[in-house]
Amino acid sequence: ALCYANFYILQKNYPPAIEFLTRAIELHPSRSMKTRCIFILGQIHQNMGQFEEASRNYQAVIKRNASFEMEFNAKINLAVCYVAKSGNRDYIIKKLKRMLKDDKNKDYRDQIYFALASVALKDADTTGTIDYLTKSVATSKLNNYQKAISSLELADILFTHKTYMLAQAYYDST
Numbered sequence: 001a002l003c004y005a006n007f008y009i010l011q012k013n014y015p016p017a018i019e020f021l022t023r024a025i026e027l028h029p030s031r032s033m034k035t036r037c038i039f040i041l042g043q044i045h046q047n048m049g050q051f052e053e054a055s056r057n058y059q060a061v062i063k064r065n066a067s068f069e070m071e072f073n074a075k076i077n078l079a080v081c082y083v084a085k086s087g088n089r090d091y092i093i094k095k096l097k098r099m100l101k102d103d104k105n106k107d108y109r110d111q112i113y114f115a116l117a118s119v120a121l122k123d124a125d126t127t128g129t130i131d132y133l134t135k136s137v138a139t140s141k142l143n144n145y146q147k148a149i150s151s152l153e154l155a156d157i158l159f160t161h162k163t164y165m166l167a168q169a170y171y172d173s174t
Contacts, residue, residue: 035061110140117132151174
């Protein structure tokens with residue numbers, strides 16, 4: 001089932017991949033492999049634009065005490081899949097802010113702030129979005145890719161609000 005799922009994922013033919021991953025979850029005895037399959041299901045649903053189903057899968061991964069990296073990415077992806085006016089906003093914000101306080105996430109604060117900015121942007125909170133993106137750029141030390149993405153997003157927002165000098169600085173950072 002896992003081989004077939006991988007085959008369809010590589011072809012970007014997601015509906016049969018979902019079927020085979022679901023079957024693999026039912027058949028596979030290993031807890032860690034089940035958790036990995038649920039995470040992959042979340043990614044597939046996210047790619048298909050089915051954000052509520054993706055969110056359910058990511059929440060299941062978080063509840064299963066996954067590895068650090070998988071749980072971290074599930075929380076970040078949960079914020080990316082956030083749909084405005086859904087009931088899980090407070091849950092997502094709480095999880096992300098708790099991650100900011102944890103020392104083991106010190107090197108990943110730029111990604112966490114970017115995820116918080118994503119939630120604020122979907123809620124049409126421009127001030128919060130700018131604040132979080134600024135923090136994302138400021139805390140980005142090792143991840144130049146994240147710094148460029150955050151800088152570009154921030155520059156575009158500042159340019160839209162006619163703060164051209166500041167926007168130029170972030171375009172330059174990009």
